[in-house]
Amino acid sequence: MTQKTGKLKFIGKQAVRMAVLLFLASVFAFALLTVSPVDPLQTNVGQTALGSMSPEQIEKLKAYWGAGVPPVKRYLSWAAAFIRGDMGISLLYRRPVAAVIAEKLANSALLLFSAWLISGALGFLMGILAGKRRGGLADRIVTGVSLVIAGTPAFWIGMVFLMIFAVQLKLFPIGLSVPIGVAADEVTLADRLYHAVLPAAALSVTGISQIALHTREKMIEVMESDYVLFARARGESETAVILRHGLRNILLPAMTLQLSSVSEIIGGSVLIEQVFSYPGLGQAAVTAGLGADVPLLLGITVITAAIVFLGNMTANILYGVVDPRIREGAMRG
Amino acid sequence: MSTDRAFWKDRRFRMLALAAAAAAFLLAVTVLGSVWHDAALETDFSRKNLAPCLKYPFGTDWMGRDMFARTVAGLSLSIRLGILTACVSAAIAFVLGLSAAVMGRFADGAVTMMIDLVMGIPHILLLVLISYACGKGFKGVVIGVSLTHWASLARLIRGEVLQLKASPYVKIAEKLGKGKLYIAFRHMAPNLFPQFITGLILLFPHAILHEASVTFLGFGLSPEQPAIGVILSESMNHLAMGRWWLALFPGLFLVASVLLFHYIGQTVCRLIDPGSVHE
Numbered sequence: 213m214t215q216k217t218g219k220l221k222f223i224g225k226q227a228v229r230m231a232v233l234l235f236l237a238s239v240f241a242f243a244l245l246t247v248s249p250v251d252p253l254q255t256n257v258g259q260t261a262l263g264s265m266s267p268e269q270i271e272k273l274k275a276y277w278g279a280g281v282p283p284v285k286r287y288l289s290w291a292a293a294f295i296r297g298d299m300g301i302s303l304l305y306r307r308p309v310a311a312v313i314a315e316k317l318a319n320s321a322l323l324l325f326s327a328w329l330i331s332g333a334l335g336f337l338m339g340i341l342a343g344k345r346r347g348g349l350a351d352r353i354v355t356g357v358s359l360v361i362a363g364t365p366a367f368w369i370g371m372v373f374l375m376i377f378a379v380q381l382k383l384f385p386i387g388l389s390v391p392i393g394v395a396a397d398e399v400t401l402a403d404r405l406y407h408a409v410l411p412a413a414a415l416s417v418t419g420i421s422q423i424a425l426h427t428r429e430k431m432i433e434v435m436e437s438d439y440v441l442f443a444r445a446r447g448e449s450e451t452a453v454i455l456r457h458g459l460r461n462i463l464l465p466a467m468t469l470q471l472s473s474v475s476e477i478i479g480g481s482v483l484i485e486q487v488f489s490y491p492g493l494g495q496a497a498v499t500a501g502l503g504a505d506v507p508l509l510l511g512i513t514v515i516t517a518a519i520v521f522l523g524n525m526t527a528n529i530l531y532g533v534v535d536p537r538i539r540e541g542a543m544r545g
Numbered sequence: 546m547s548t549d550r551a552f553w554k555d556r557r558f559r560m561l562a563l564a565a566a567a568a569a570f571l572l573a574v575t576v577l578g579s580v581w582h583d584a585a586l587e588t589d590f591s592r593k594n595l596a597p598c599l600k601y602p603f604g605t606d607w608m609g610r611d612m613f614a615r616t617v618a619g620l621s622l623s624i625r626l627g628i629l630t631a632c633v634s635a636a637i638a639f640v641l642g643l644s645a646a647v648m649g650r651f652a653d654g655a656v657t658m659m660i661d662l663v664m665g666i667p668h669i670l671l672l673v674l675i676s677y678a679c680g681k682g683f684k685g686v687v688i689g690v691s692l693t694h695w696a697s698l699a700r701l702i703r704g705e706v707l708q709l710k711a712s713p714y715v716k717i718a719e720k721l722g723k724g725k726l727y728i729a730f731r732h733m734a735p736n737l738f739p740q741f742i743t744g745l746i747l748l749f750p751h752a753i754l755h756e757a758s759v760t761f762l763g764f765g766l767s768p769e770q771p772a773i774g775v776i777l778s779e780s781m782n783h784l785a786m787g788r789w790w791l792a793l794f795p796g797l798f799l800v801a802s803v804l805l806f807h808y809i810g811q812t813v814c815r816l817i818d819p820g821s822v823h824e
Contacts, residue, residue, distance in 0.1 A: 233658070244674045365799065367777070368800070371781070371792050375789050478667045479667035479669040482673075513666060
């Protein structure tokens with residue numbers, strides 16, 4: 213087998229794996245939503261309204277909320293439509309799920325992407341600083357800070373930011389993604405950015421700890437290796453050792469780490485968006501869950517899972533393409 | 546050498562004492578909180594919206610409830626839930642991790658797939674889904690948190706078992722004709738024990754945080770319960786009015802207990818498996 217076909221085969225295998233995982237995730241999510249005893253009629257129409265309705269009206273409503281069709285049949289028709297890009301109609305927004313998700317995702321994108329980059333960069337820097345010398349002052353500070361962040365619920369970080377910067381110092385708005393009382397087409401980009409600063413900052417902070425702690429571990433491993441010892445013995449300066457040997461050897465694990473932190477950022481955004489009433493994907497998920505909007509919740513779950521799996525797959529492929537040992541191991545394993 | 550040993554002994558003792566103190570504090574909160582359950586619900590409109598003072602160190606809320614009692618009661622509930630769910634999760638992780646590595650390739654593939662699946666859906670979204678599947682409320686949180694925290698520990702145990710499988714004494718036991726179950730429980734389980742205990746204790750903080758988060762979103766414990774998530778989500782409505790104490794103290798208390806759990810976990814890890822510190 214030539215090297216090239218080996219690489220292609222590896223990538224193909226990863227893609228198949230991702231497709232299978234995505235399929236399983238959708239089945240799993242569908243099953244969970246199906247077994248739920250939550251009655252969408254009770255939740256959204258209310259007992260009193262139901263009581264005053266004629267049986268025909270109730271039947272009609274039941275059909276609207278999809279009660280009474282066998283689950284396997286429902287899943288198959290949902291999956292067939294999903295592949296064609298039709299995710300059904302959101303029951304709460306009364307619009308196609310795909311359109312709702314596209315709109316919310318566009319709102320969240322700025323938040324997610326900036327937090328993803330900032331937390332990655334900061335965590336990476338902190339990890340290198342800490343791992344440079346195990347047990348040093350920088351190490352103790354970074355480890356301590358990371359542990360405290362990891363032990364703090366994401367939504368509470370958001371609330372503290374809100375209390376300090378919005379309520380006490382009045383530097384930033386308290387919530388939403390656009391100013392209140394301004395027509396949609398008059399909202400400027402500056403307005404949007406201004407409203408995104410605080411939630412993005414809070415979300416970035418929540419993502420730092422994992423990256424910093426893992427980078428630190430890798431850095432320590434490298435700095436205690438024989439080749440670093442040898443480089444030092446040759447008289448290389450500490451900066452040269454870090455740049456030439458440290459950075460090069462942890463770039464790959466750091467990239468994997470960064471790509472697999474997508475899941476955490478999306479999870480954190482659900483909480484942060486709730487705190488800042490930011491109309492993004494996370495808030496839509498919560499609204500859908502509380503309002504028994506099954507098509508929307510299902511759509512959001514599958515889409516976010518797809519984003520996460522895509523990140524993981526990219527990480528695996530990067531690793532495999534760059535490092536032949538991983539590829540060989542995966543072929544055999 | 547003798548002074549070295551005395552120092553080590555002393556440090557061991559010191560670590561143990563500190564961990565015991567942390568555990569005692571958490572136990573006190575747990576017990577006190579369950580005793581104060583009713584005090585936490587008591588409303589008194591003659592003392593509403595008080596800022597923190599000597600009598601009410603955490604202040605009172607808009608219904609005149611003592612925030613200190615509410616916080617302790619909420620934490621107590623969180624800790625009890627955390628212990629229950631972490632134990633269930635750890636048990637699942639142990640069984641799956643062990644069977645993945647012992648029962649052959651098919652089981653291994655299936656378990657790895659399950660781990661990837663659980664870790665692939667963002668955790669909080671998974672909790673929302675399971676909570677929804679269970680009809681929300683208390684049951685939803687317990688089942689949700691129990692069923693979603695095993696993945697990382699299972700992965701750890703699986704890795705460890707794979708390593709053990711390649712070790713000489715397991716190979717010899719295989720050659721001697723010992724059964725797979727015999728090897729799993731006689732040879733592997735004792736080796737996994739330190740990892741398992743540490744993993745179990747380190748699951749508590751995660752479980753507690755996720756319980757609070759999912760309750761905060763409105764999927765968890767019902768609003769009548771004095772839960773930390775409920776307290777914090779209610780305080781959201783009063784943040785803009787400058788009633789910072791409603792959110793600050795309960796949150797700090799939560800973070801403190803999570804960190805204490807983490808500290809206990811790390812200390813136990815160092816005490817029962819001193820070699821791991823140098824890895």
